[in-house]
Amino acid sequence: MDERTEILVCVAASVALNCVECLEHYYKRACAAGISSDTIEDAVDHARKVQNGAHLALRVRTEALMKSRKNDNLECCSGSTPSKDCCS
Numbered sequence: 001m002d003e004r005t006e007i008l009v010c011v012a013a014s015v016a017l018n019c020v021e022c023l024e025h026y027y028k029r030a031c032a033a034g035i036s037s038d039t040i041e042d043a044v045d046h047a048r049k050v051q052n053g054a055h056l057a058l059r060v061r062t063e064a065l066m067k068s069r070k071n072d073n074l075e076c077c078s079g080s081t082p083s084k085d086c087c088s
Contacts, residue, residue, distance in 0.1 A: 007033055011040060012047035
């Protein structure tokens with residue numbers, strides 16, 4: 001992988017992983033390498049799309065799990081003293 005591509009991947013990964021320090025580091029490297037602001041912005045936009053997709057998938061899965069949990073009628077949880085492994 002060439003240096004320019006590597007730096008852009010690192011910029012995007014920094015955004016996707018919410019790492020401010022990494023973003024600042026790789027943004028400076030991108031500027032020093034002569035990568036245009038438009039190109040850096042494109043990498044950031046792609047990272048945000050990936051980040052938003054991952055967030056949506058987690059949200060959908062969380063909601064499904066919570067709905068499933070509400071519908072569960074676990075015998076161990078219905079008693080006055082649930083077992084230590086119950087509902088954990």
